[in-house]
Amino acid sequence: MKFFTDLFIRRPVLAVVVSTLILVLGLKAVGSLPVLEYPQTENATITITTTYPGASPDVIAGFITTPLENAVSQVNGIDDITSSSLTSQSVITINLVLNHNADSALTEISSKVNSVLNQLPTGTQQPVLVLTVGQTIDAMYIAFRSSVLQPNQITDYVTRVVQPQLQAVNGVQTAEILGPQNFAMRVWLDPTKLAAYGLTASDVNAALANNDFIAALGNTKGQMTQISLTASTGLHSVAEFENLIV
Incomplete structure (x- = not known):
């Protein structure tokens, strides 16, 4: 550091030239810096849903959720993994590292899932992988109720009429129905x-x-x-x- 200080003191013209060069390069760099109110980021989530009809949550956790989690946890670019084991269904949610290549991660995860399919119980349905890119926080909740229609009729109306129209709106990534009550026939055996x-x-x-x-x-x-x-x-x-x- 002392060498440069002595050099610029002995040669003031050189000091002026170097200072001017630094100033010009700085002004040029300022003009090329991107200025954004909201920086462009990509937040991706991959959901793995696997159905095993009739299985209890304990069976789902031990024989489906655990093998799948162990397989996909080896994929690069994963930030965190959460899972829930319900009756007949396993849901694994994988949050990727910010701005990680989502398509590449989806391909790797799909390959890992396919590699352990032979370890799953007989009768397990093919796991369904869904890639969601963007905000994972719901932007809007819409409630439906009626004094005339039954809950299952409301669900039928929302599924057939409302949900397709919402998903067709530009900028809407997905529209999900929470707590649906679908038509079903319950059969009790003697x-x-x-x-x-x-x-x-x-x-x-x-x-x-x-x-x-x-x-x-x-x-x-x-x-x-x-x-x-x-x-x-x-x-x-x-x-x-x-x-x-x-």
Whole structure:
């Protein structure tokens, strides 16, 4: 440091030239600096949802959530991992490091998930991976209630009418329904009758699955028209379920 000080004292012209050069470079650098009110950042979250019908939360945690967590935790760029094990369902939420390449992380995580599929219990459905880029905080909550419609009817209306319109709005990333109450048929089995007919709960479940589904038959074409054909194979009333032959 003393060397430079003595040099500039002995050669004032050199000191002026160097100072001027530093000033010019500084002014040029100031003009190229990006000035943003909100710096551009990318906050990405990857959610892994896996369904294992009929399993308890303990089974989900031990046989599904834990193997998947252990596999994906090796991926680079992960900030933190949270998970919840519910009845029949495992949900793993992966928050990536700020501005990390989300597509690359999704590819790696998908590969890790596929590598442990053979370790999951038989009957486990294929894990579903969803990439969410942007703010993870909900921007708006909209409540729906009615003095005329039942809760399941409200859910049906919101699912068919409201949710698609909200998701079509420019700038909306996703619109989720919290606490939906969907239409469902609950079936209680009589163990005595099952034993009398030599049936099991699996037999009843198979009969329901084989007789309550939507079938697409294709379409028929005319000279000016094309009509899609569907078969009315679903069960729509309590009486139809009661008359089902097992």
